[in-house]
Amino acid sequence: MVFIIPAVFIAVFGFAIYKKVKIYDEFSKGVGEALQFTLSLIPCLAAIFMMCEVFEASGLSDALTNLLSPVFGFLGIPPELTKLVLIKPFSGSGSIAYLNEIISSYGADSYITRCACVCFGSSETVFYISAVYFAKTKSKKLIVPIAAVLIGTFISTVAACLLCRIM
Amino acid sequence: MNAIFTAVFLLSVIVMTAIAPDKLLSTLLGGGEKAAATALTLFCIYAVWMGLSRLAEKSGFSRVAARGLKPLSRRLFKTDNDAALENIAMNLSCNLLGIGGAATPYAVKAIGELEKDNNDFAQKLLFVINATSVQLIPSTVIALRTSAGSGAAFDIFLPSLICTFISTAVAVLIFVGARKLNRKKRAGK
Numbered sequence: 001m002v003f004i005i006p007a008v009f010i011a012v013f014g015f016a017i018y019k020k021v022k023i024y025d026e027f028s029k030g031v032g033e034a035l036q037f038t039l040s041l042i043p044c045l046a047a048i049f050m051m052c053e054v055f056e057a058s059g060l061s062d063a064l065t066n067l068l069s070p071v072f073g074f075l076g077i078p079p080e081l082t083k084l085v086l087i088k089p090f091s092g093s094g095s096i097a098y099l100n101e102i103i104s105s106y107g108a109d110s111y112i113t114r115c116a117c118v119c120f121g122s123s124e125t126v127f128y129i130s131a132v133y134f135a136k137t138k139s140k141k142l143i144v145p146i147a148a149v150l151i152g153t154f155i156s157t158v159a160a161c162l163l164c165r166i167m
Numbered sequence: 168m169n170a171i172f173t174a175v176f177l178l179s180v181i182v183m184t185a186i187a188p189d190k191l192l193s194t195l196l197g198g199g200e201k202a203a204a205t206a207l208t209l210f211c212i213y214a215v216w217m218g219l220s221r222l223a224e225k226s227g228f229s230r231v232a233a234r235g236l237k238p239l240s241r242r243l244f245k246t247d248n249d250a251a252l253e254n255i256a257m258n259l260s261c262n263l264l265g266i267g268g269a270a271t272p273y274a275v276k277a278i279g280e281l282e283k284d285n286n287d288f289a290q291k292l293l294f295v296i297n298a299t300s301v302q303l304i305p306s307t308v309i310a311l312r313t314s315a316g317s318g319a320a321f322d323i324f325l326p327s328l329i330c331t332f333i334s335t336a337v338a339v340l341i342f343v344g345a346r347k348l349n350r351k352k353r354a355g356k
Contacts, residue, residue, distance in 0.1 A: 004264055004265070004266070005266065008219075008264075008266070009219065011228070012219055012222050012223045012226070012228050013222065015223075015226045015227075015228045016222045016223075016225070016226040016228070018226075019225075019226040019227060021222060021225045021226045023222060026221050026222055026225050027218040027219070027221065027222055028218070029221055030214075030217040030218035030219065030220060030221030030222070031214045031217065031218045033217050033221065033272075034210060034213035034214045034216075034217040034218070034272070035210065035214070037213055037217065037272065037275065038206055038209055038210040038213060041206065041209065042202065042203075042206050045202045045205060045206060046198070046199050046202035046203075047172065048172075048202075049198040049199065049201045049202040049205070050176075050195050050198035050199060050202075051172055051175055051176045051179075051198070052198065053194050053195065053197050053198035053201065054176065054179040054180060054183060054191070054194050054195060054198065055175055055176075055179045057179075057183060057187075057190060057194040058178075058179040058180070058182040058183040058186070059182065059186065060178065060179055060182055093201075093205070096307075099308070099311065100311065103311060103312065103315045104315065107315075108312050108315035108316050108317035108318075108320075109317050109318055109319065113312070114322070114323055114326075117305070117308040117311070117312060117323050117327075118305075118308075118323050118326045118327050118330055119330075120305075120307075120308055121300070121302070121305030121307070121308045121323070121327045121330075121331070122300055122305070122327050122330035122331040122334055123299070123300055123334065124297065124298050124299065124300045126298045129271075129294065129297060129298045130294065130298070132271060132275065133274060133275060133278055133290075133293075133294050133297070134278070134290075134294070135275075136278075136279065136282070137278060137282050137290065138282070139287055139290075140169065142291070142294075143170070143171075144291075144342065144345050144346070144349075145291045145294055145295050145298075145342055146171075146298075147341070148295055148337075148338045148339075148341035148342040148345065149294075149295055149298040149299055149338045151337065151338065151341055152295075152299050152333070152334040152335065152336075152337035152338030152339075152341065153299060153334050153338070155333060155334065155337050156299075156330040156331070156333040156334035156337070157330075159329065159330050159333050160326060160327075160330045163325075163326040163329060163330065164323075164326055167322075167325060167326050
């Protein structure tokens with residue numbers, strides 16, 4: 001598994017040499033594209049991050065956590081995971097910090113940790129991805145796709161808590 | 168997106184005005200700072216992968232590599248735009264291999280291509296698939312557990328695989344279903 005990334009590099013470089021591509025020139029041009037791409041992301045990224053920060057700082061995210069914990073518990077999601085489940089769609093760095101906290105306080109092989117890992121591994125930072133993907137498109141009507149993703153993620157979270165109990 | 172942003176932002180600001188009005192500006196600046204830091208991290212990731220993916224594109228490597236997933240993508244995404252299909256196929260393969268950093272630039276390129284055809288359906292479907300995560304091996308969490316001293320870091324592999332499948336399948340079904348319903352409604356009027 002650790003060999004996947006090196007193997008991809010060797011294969012692409014090897015093929016490029018075989019096809020006589022000017023490797024340094026093209027690689028640098030690719031990096032140039034990355035620079036432009038990153039710059040084009042910054043406006044949406046900054047707006048989304050400000051929203052997330054103020055949502056967290058206002059205590060609304062904690063209030064939502066407390067409000068939803070019993071509902072989640074009813075569906076088999078342990079209360080320790082409520083915050084992780086709620087943060088993940090908004091913030092990758094925030095949720096990984098929270099996941100680390102769960103791992104260190106409950107131990108690497110506990111039910112809570114395994115559950116948290118499965119939830120984390122099978123979901124994505126939805127709002128961030130939507131900002132990146134649709135930064136340059138005209139249509140920004142994303143309610144239906146975002147709702148579909150959030151529902152799908154939530155159902156898989158319920159499944160994760162169930163599967164970790166029996167597997 | 169405009170509605171969600173306005174609602175969450177405004178509501179949070181109102182609550183903050185009530186509990187800690189002096190903290191509002193510093194919180195917002197903190198968000199901007201985080202965005203700048205994230206952009207720098209992202210640039211490093213994309214610099215590596217977009218450099219490599221340009222090599223793959225120029226040498227024809229991606230055309231060959233994408234061949235396997237292209238017919239399936241053509242049917243799923245209902246498009247005949249070759250450049251878009253190639254980028255979609257590469258995006259899906261990178262996701263399956265667990266190289267998320269490489270997958271995102273391909274998705275954005277594909278969405279740019281689809282924009283030319285006004286193919287709203289394919290753009291959003293690609294988003295739904297990517298945003299529900301389609302990786303085969305959850306390498307990040309396995310690494311985290313291993314470093315925390317787990318005795319069996321791989322035991323979450325199977326549940327993760329099942330869950331990642333469930334989330335993508337459910338989200339795609341809802342998305343496609345909602346679209347069909349919408350179209351019927353419009354046709355009815």
